[in-house]
Amino acid sequence: MKLKNKVAVVTGGAQGIGAEIAKKFANEGATVIAADMNELKYEADNVHGYELNVTDVKKCKAFFDDIVESYGKIDILVNNAGITRDAMTRKMTDEQWNLVLDVNLKGVFNLVRHIGPHMEKNGGGSIINISSVVGVFGNIGQANYSASKAGILGLTKTWAKEFARKGVPVRVNAIAPGYVMTEILQTVPDDLLDKFAAMTMLKRLGEPEEIASVASFLASGDASYITGQTLNVNGGMRL
Numbered sequence: 001m002k003l004k005n006k007v008a009v010v011t012g013g014a015q016g017i018g019a020e021i022a023k024k025f026a027n028e029g030a031t032v033i034a035a036d037m038n039e040l041k042y043e044a045d046n047v048h049g050y051e052l053n054v055t056d057v058k059k060c061k062a063f064f065d066d067i068v069e070s071y072g073k074i075d076i077l078v079n080n081a082g083i084t085r086d087a088m089t090r091k092m093t094d095e096q097w098n099l100v101l102d103v104n105l106k107g108v109f110n111l112v113r114h115i116g117p118h119m120e121k122n123g124g125g126s127i128i129n130i131s132s133v134v135g136v137f138g139n140i141g142q143a144n145y146s147a148s149k150a151g152i153l154g155l156t157k158t159w160a161k162e163f164a165r166k167g168v169p170v171r172v173n174a175i176a177p178g179y180v181m182t183e184i185l186q187t188v189p190d191d192l193l194d195k196f197a198a199m200t201m202l203k204r205l206g207e208p209e210e211i212a213s214v215a216s217f218l219a220s221g222d223a224s225y226i227t228g229q230t231l232n233v234n235g236g237m238r239l
């Protein structure tokens with residue numbers, strides 16, 4: 001029960017990696033708000049669904065106010081909501097570019113601009129940003145996605161400095177998952193997934209639970225001296 005009495009917000013918590021993080025946090029004793037555009041695809045004790053599109057600036061503020069009023073505080077924020085709209089750069093539309101940047105990068109800012117200062121005022125907290133192996137190394141056909149996920153790494157370091165500047169322990173870290181079996185990979189051809197699996201030292205893709213356990217570690221007191229870091233959770237891809 002490493003997260004006992006903690007209030008955690010997990011964006012994109014309706015399915016996939018976010019769902020596993022929400023369930024893991026609840027198992028560790030947290031009260032979890034899984035904020036997503038869609039309804040939760042599961043039921044779990046102490047995981048509460050909340051309809052939120054992270055691109056909606058006004059609703060993000062209203063969400064923050066509502067959660068603090070209902071639960072008293074936010075101790076943990078996992079910025080996990082994310083999408084892909086893949087295309088080679090020469091064919092990428094403005095719509096594809098803007099949508100991915102709006103959800104994956106601006107959506108993170110829309111919440112942290114409220115929740116970061118709240119944690120600072122409240123005496124501490126842990127923010128975990130879900131980046132990607134693609135944000136670290138780049139990938140053909142994913143200019144928009146790689147830009148958004150690399151941007152998250154810059155935000156992570158900036159916020160680790162900004163919210164702790166008065167000596168308050170607000171820790172901000174990123175997780176850069178490798179390829180993990182969820183719906184987001186549905187558009188990736190099987191032969192490419194096999195290739196990605198072969199590129200790892202462990203010769204397989206990841207499971208959402210393997211990202212959730214790292215998020216749980218970073219959220220907990222076990223990671224009390226870790227901030228501004230990116231944990232690559234990718235089975236040793238590209239060592």
Ligand SMILES: NC(=O)c1ccc[n+]([C@@H]2O[C@H](COP(=O)([O-])OP(=O)(O)OC[C@H]3O[C@@H](n4cnc5c(N)ncnc54)[C@H](O)[C@@H]3O)[C@@H](O)[C@H]2O)c1
Nearest residue numbers: 012014016017036037053054080081082132179180182184
């Ligand atoms: N699966 C992978 O291989 C992989 C690898 C690296 C990083 N990631 C990242 O992990 C995160 C979770 O991805 P996943 O694999 O679980 O994908 P997923 O598609 O299964 O889940 C994404 C969730 O985000 C929600 N979402 C999308 N747009 C939203 C918005 N505007 N507002 C609120 N919620 C929104 C979706 O409804 C969905 O529940 C994403 O940020 C993704 O980029 C995934």
